[in-house]
Amino acid sequence: MRAVMCHRRGGPEVLALEDVDPPEPGPGQVRLAVAAAGVNFADTLLIAGKYQEKPVFPFSPGLEAAGTVEAVGPGVSRVRPGERVLAVTETGAFAEATLAREDHVFAIPDAMDFTVAAGFPIVYGTAHGALVWRAGLQAGELLLVHGAAGGAGLAAVEVGKALGATVIATARGGNKLELARVHGADHLIDTGAEDVCARVKVIAGARGGADVVFDPVGGDLFDASLRAVAWGARLVVIGFAAGRVPQIPANILLVKNIAALGFYWGSYRSHAPAMVRDQFVQLFDWYNQGRLKPHVSHTLDLAQAAEALELLRSRKSTGKVVLTADRA
Numbered sequence: 001m002r003a004v005m006c007h008r009r010g011g012p013e014v015l016a017l018e019d020v021d022p023p024e025p026g027p028g029q030v031r032l033a034v035a036a037a038g039v040n041f042a043d044t045l046l047i048a049g050k051y052q053e054k055p056v057f058p059f060s061p062g063l064e065a066a067g068t069v070e071a072v073g074p075g076v077s078r079v080r081p082g083e084r085v086l087a088v089t090e091t092g093a094f095a096e097a098t099l100a101r102e103d104h105v106f107a108i109p110d111a112m113d114f115t116v117a118a119g120f121p122i123v124y125g126t127a128h129g130a131l132v133w134r135a136g137l138q139a140g141e142l143l144l145v146h147g148a149a150g151g152a153g154l155a156a157v158e159v160g161k162a163l164g165a166t167v168i169a170t171a172r173g174g175n176k177l178e179l180a181r182v183h184g185a186d187h188l189i190d191t192g193a194e195d196v197c198a199r200v201k202v203i204a205g206a207r208g209g210a211d212v213v214f215d216p217v218g219g220d221l222f223d224a225s226l227r228a229v230a231w232g233a234r235l236v237v238i239g240f241a242a243g244r245v246p247q248i249p250a251n252i253l254l255v256k257n258i259a260a261l262g263f264y265w266g267s268y269r270s271h272a273p274a275m276v277r278d279q280f281v282q283l284f285d286w287y288n289q290g291r292l293k294p295h296v297s298h299t300l301d302l303a304q305a306a307e308a309l310e311l312l313r314s315r316k317s318t319g320k321v322v323l324t325a326d327r328a
Contacts, residue, residue, distance in 0.1 A: 002325070003095035004305040007058045009049040012306035012313070015061070022097045025073035030105050032085065036118035036299075037093040038064040039308045039321040040151070041241065046091065047309075052264075055091050061305070062093025065100070066108065066117035067325075076102045084108050086117040088125075088269060093118075094305050096325045103273045106280050109288055116294045119151065119320030124283050124292065125276065126238060126265040127155035127214070131163060133268075133275070134261045135212045135234040139164025144200060144210035144225065146217045148185060149176035149318045152238060154295055156214040157185050162291045168203055168210065170196060170221065179318055183293065196221065200228035209233065222246040226258070234259045295319030301326065 003020045025031045043061045045051040066086040069079050079085060079102060086108050087093075087100035108117045131137040143160040147153035148169030160167045161184035169185035171177050172192040181188055189199045200210055209230040215222055219242030225235055226248070235258060240246075248260055268276055286292045297318040300308050302325050311317040 001096040002302055003060045003092075004062070004302055004323075005058050005060055006047045010047065012044070012047070012309040014047060015306050015309075017303050017305070020095075023092070023099045025071050025076075025099055027074045028076060028102050029073040029099050030069055030076060030079055030085075030087070030102055031071040032065055032067040032087055032098055032100065032105075033070040034065045034093065034096055034098055034325045035067040035114035036065070036325065037062045037095075037098075037302075037323045038119040038122065039305075039312060039323060040064070040122055041239070041312050043094075044309050044313055053090070060092045060095050060098075062089060062091065062095070062098070062323075064088050064118060064121050065093035065098050066114040066120075069105070070097060072102075078102055079105050079107070084114075084117075086121055088121050088266075094302060094323060096302070103277075104269055106277075106284075109284050112284075112287060115296055115299055115322050115324065118322050119296055120283075120294055121280075122265065123151040123155040123320065124159065124294075125279060126152050126263070127159040128279055128283060129265050129268060129275075130214055130236045130238060130263040131156065131159055131212065134263050135214075135236050137163050137165055137212050141165050141211035142168065142204055142207060142209075142230070144168045144170070144213045144228065145180075145185070146170045146191075146213070146215045146221045146225070147241060148180040150216065150241070151320045152216045153214070154180065154183055154319050155292075157183050158292050159286075160184075160214075162286050165212070168200060176318060179295065183295065191221065196224040197228040204228075204230065212236070214238065217241045218246050219244040226252050229256065229258060232257050234261060236261045236263050238263055296322050298322070299324055
């Protein structure tokens, strides 16, 4: 089978498409015939050796896939060969076949195609978990979403609207802001041309600022968020796409009773798998209702994995980038 392999640390240029043997599922594992694989910023960190987890070389990147169950290992009872599923993998999704734990495999709605499914679990799992489990976002609250045209940010806009919040979306440039508006954002702020803090306060009015902040960007936007929130706000840290990990002045947290909350969705898959299963029931229900409309800006072949990762690094993509595995 074809697989994108990484033999050493580096940028996307270190990846190579190779022929390898299909993996055999062990106890509790499922093998998927991969139709499509989602591409994530975390994949760039994996191959650079900068991610929380460091797989042994050589390995195939890729943390999410969609396709058909091809084989199951001993002890697997919840999924069956032939089922249409999405899966979250430890690595290995950038291949024509991959392994996942049974707990990390979910049957997809009939109306969901494999390209959409491949880019669905991480961004929507992150958006829902951050806003529901960590921030406790309530209907009627004001939600500020940074990086609102990216995968997680755009998902957060949609999840926030599904929960009944008023959503302020930030992004750089009119095209990205228009995408956020189409997906439900009520207010738009161009981070390349506007003072984020001042604009949020105007939008918030007597409320004083945002009630919840969803921040996958960090850097200067995080600093601005601390000054643009209401009393009792919850600021959820998702990642640091800007490159700078911000430092939080504790006195600001104290004065406004702000809660700064870290959120890493991947850890819930091992610490609270039942929560994740229930989460996908809700997310698939919203999808079937048409309340979630995943956006895939680029679809490329496995052989173009390096190009796909570069699209993320250069911020030339919106929503999700997906690799397809055509077995013909």
